[in-house]
Amino acid sequence: MSRFAGREGPIRLGMVGGGQGAMIGAVHRTAARLDGGYELVAGALSSTPQKAQASGQEIGLQSDRIYDDFTQMAERESQRSDGIEAVAIVTPNHLHLPAAQAFLKRGIHVICDKPLTGTMADATEMQAAVKESDALFILTHTYAGYPLVREAAERVARGDLGDIRLVQVEYAQDWLSQKPDPDNKQASWRTDPARSGIGGAISDIGTHAWHLLCHITGLQPEALAADLQSFVPDRQLDDNAHVMLRFAGGARGTLWCSQVAAGQENNLRIRIFGTKAGLEWAQENPNRLILSPLGEPARLITTASPATGENARRLTRVPPGHPEGYFEAFANLYCEAEIAIRAHRTGAALPEGVQFPTLADGMSGMRFVQACVQSSNANSAWVTL
Structure with a gap:
């Protein structure tokens, strides 16, 4: 106890x-x-x-x-x-x-x-x-807290999409398109290897895209080939990355992250294609999930609607048609952590459905970053994960 x-x-x-x-x-x-x-x-x-x-x-x-x-x-x-x-x-x-x-x-x-x-x-x-x-150790991969991300993961897990064939995920921003002002602390540490680490954009936002892909699809990564760039002169860390991905079972994927994509604010989006259907979600419009069954019209699933499951609705605070966003998604991670912390006091089991990113997700992200750097340094050679 x-x-x-x-x-x-x-x-x-x-x-x-x-x-x-x-x-x-x-x-x-x-x-x-x-x-x-x-x-x-x-x-x-x-x-x-x-x-x-x-x-x-x-x-x-x-x-x-x-x-x-x-x-x-x-x-x-x-x-x-x-x-x-x-x-x-x-x-x-x-x-x-x-x-x-x-x-x-x-x-x-x-x-x-x-x-x-x-x-x-x-x-x-x-x-x-x-x-x-x-x-306990909880890692705040914010986007896992969105109700429709939880909905997407559950639909993939129960086979609504069939066998996954293709995954495309991207995270595009433009806020580091130029050399930042020295007084911009948020930019200065993210472009400094001593404080950011081995990765720039691939670490800062690429790990978000990577976690979203792994969280929703449940795919087991096998190998990747990465091409990392530093477009801004004298920048020591990458500000753009293109990554090809191979998964166990034959699925293939691509991941693009950039902090020099002019006109892009916080454009995180994912598309998943299986043998039975496709699925699409975008962070800048997070209350809409698009399901596209093969040979049928696309279906729009909205936050808090009857089409969502119990766990997605549990993470929703307001009725259908009332938009929820970034702060609520972040708060959902804190709520799940709170449940875990209270259970930890007495050694009780977590209630069914409670989940949050953990050390394992963090280690997966770091292996991803390290493999991307290794691959890019070897002229985009394939690296086993």
Whole structure:
């Protein structure tokens, strides 16, 4: 039984990173409080002490729960009777491992932004840290939280599409089409190998596309051939990638991700074709899922409609015709994590249908990134996964 057994009320949450000017920190905080399941009570929000203090005060943390670094936070919070039960890690990639280690070894659950780490070596260490801890590890691949993504995965699993033959997934943005302003922190760390790791676009958004493909189709990857580019002069990491994919059973796929595709904002989309039907979903219009049975008119499935299954409807907050989006999808991951954390207190089994990205998904993403880099460096040679 967990030392947190017997606790009542919202889960006490801490945050590492996500201070002033950090977009994803605000997203995590909004998602965590959307359904009332968490209370943010502590934070080491910046590596700069002055900014950490200012950021904590800005969001209403008590002064004694604002920390200058995550090691100090992990030590002190683990000793408090009202200490945090879970921590959200929303730092640049190179800090995911040391921050997670600090909390996992103290039995504090970790909710970590993707990708898992910046390098495969760090991912291997993360795997060991999670294995050695009794705490849960949740990875926030946001798009798995959309109700119609859950619906798509269930339809594929029950055979509505037949045997999968082809998969096409893409994630196109344009925000890094030019050399960024040095003051743009979001751009600067993502294009810096020391903080981002071995991948640029392939790590930042390519892992999202990869996870979406694997999550919905359930296909087992066998090999890939990748062509990575850095179109912006003097950029050290890729900003565009084309990847061919082979899967067990003979299915084939392509993955394109780009952060230099002019006119594209956040265009994540997937198309899946089987022997019986095709399926299409796009993140910029997430409340529509298109099912195209072979030889029949296409069918439109909308969020919360009678055509959706029980699990998809469980993740939906409003009636049909009311659009849900990014914050709600992110909040669904936090809701699933909350159910898991409460079950963990007493050792209870998870209710049927509850799911969220885990360490295994993170390791899959890192193997994907490493294989893409390896393939591209070898003139797009096929690399076994």
